[in-house]
Amino acid sequence: MNKTTLTLSFPEDIDTAARLIQKGECVAVKTETVYGLAGDANNPLAIENIFQAKARPTSNPLIVHIADIDDIVKWARDIPESAYQLANAYWPGPLSILLKKQPWVSGSVTAGQDTVVLRFPDSQDFIALIKASKAGLAAPSANKYKFISPTTAEHVLTSLNGRIAAVVDGGDAEVGIESTIIDVTRDIPTILRPGPIDDIMLSDTLHREVRYAANLGITVPGSAKQHYQPNTPVFLLSTKEIECKGLRRNEGLISYSSPRLSGHIDEENHLQLSSEPSHYSKRFYDALHQLDKLALSCIYLESTPTTTPWIAINNRIGRVVAG
Numbered sequence: 001m002n003k004t005t006l007t008l009s010f011p012e013d014i015d016t017a018a019r020l021i022q023k024g025e026c027v028a029v030k031t032e033t034v035y036g037l038a039g040d041a042n043n044p045l046a047i048e049n050i051f052q053a054k055a056r057p058t059s060n061p062l063i064v065h066i067a068d069i070d071d072i073v074k075w076a077r078d079i080p081e082s083a084y085q086l087a088n089a090y091w092p093g094p095l096s097i098l099l100k101k102q103p104w105v106s107g108s109v110t111a112g113q114d115t116v117v118l119r120f121p122d123s124q125d126f127i128a129l130i131k132a133s134k135a136g137l138a139a140p141s142a143n144k145y146k147f148i149s150p151t152t153a154e155h156v157l158t159s160l161n162g163r164i165a166a167v168v169d170g171g172d173a174e175v176g177i178e179s180t181i182i183d184v185t186r187d188i189p190t191i192l193r194p195g196p197i198d199d200i201m202l203s204d205t206l207h208r209e210v211r212y213a214a215n216l217g218i219t220v221p222g223s224a225k226q227h228y229q230p231n232t233p234v235f236l237l238s239t240k241e242i243e244c245k246g247l248r249r250n251e252g253l254i255s256y257s258s259p260r261l262s263g264h265i266d267e268e269n270h271l272q273l274s275s276e277p278s279h280y281s282k283r284f285y286d287a288l289h290q291l292d293k294l295a296l297s298c299i300y301l302e303s304t305p306t307t308t309p310w311i312a313i314n315n316r317i318g319r320v321v322a323g
């Protein structure tokens with residue numbers, strides 16, 4: 001695989017990007033969550049290209065992106081009313097909905113399962129590409145398997161330059177972590193991957209109980225325990241442990257509170273993020289990318305609170321530090 005990866009920008013390059021998609025190439029485009037690696041979900045060659053570019057095992061299913069709630073029926077069958085309640089409340093937005101698939105949806109998108117996950121992303125660039133290429137777009141995050149997810153075009157190039165046809169530079173992803181995935185085919189709607197929309201919000205919308213999967217996605221196909229990992233080893237420490245230990249010159253730190261650090265701190269090694277979860281999320285992957293470039297001996301992550309708004313972040317942190 002040795003492609004020239006074009007950097008495009010919309011609206012000027014929309015036709016170029018749509019032509020690439022129609023030829024079965026894959027193109028990285030910003031969604032509001034992270035950059036996605038988009039390919040025509042109906043074209044087996046495009047799906048193969050996505051898995052190859054990411055070096056992702058084909059047992060990991062892909063989310064299909066659509067740009068119209070009415071398109072749910074093209075991909076899914078036996079659609080419960082709850083799917084429409086959620087789509088009307090949160091689409092376009094960071095919620096992916098698992099439904100029974102239409103028979104013709106390729107098993108290479110769904111990892112051979114009878115279900116398909118759909119999302120209508122809140123991104124002008126992505127919606128424009130879906131419309132111009134006249135296709136549902138399968139799009140996992142635009143990074144190599146298990147590496148840090150990308151929230152800028154530069155992050156995409158860090159792992160996929162030369163492996164994909166193009167990246168559309170649309171600036172920073174606004175949300176910064178992946179969508180919530182909810183399975184509405186079960187008796188009790190179940191969150192398979194925690195994300196920006198939490199159980200309380202979903203349960204308020206549906207007026208019924210919503211639960212988290214017992215294993216929070218770890219046995220869901222494709223949800224490897226280790227994920228989102230930089231090349232530098234990352235360790236989780238409490239605020240107290242960080243304050244007692246301090247930071248050595250070649251060590252990095254990502255914090256959410258303002259830990260009292262003694263001694264000389266190299267400023268570029270310490271990234272102080274917000275104590276407000278949605279602001280923290282927006283910068284989390286970027287902080288990992290930034291520190292990973294500094295060739296540090298390790299990165300410490302300050303453990304964050306365990307309250308509901310931090311559930312999705314704690315899920316990502318758990319996988320970043322998983323050995």
Ligand code: AMP
Nearest residue numbers: 061062115116117140141220221222223
């Ligand atoms: P990513 O593409 O990296 O955002 O990950 C997509 C995730 O969605 C996968 O790793 C699965 O956990 C989940 N997913 C997508 N499609 C399905 C499906 N048909 N059944 C179960 N989980 C799915």
Ligand code: MG
Nearest residue numbers: 140141142149
């Ligand atoms: Mg991913």
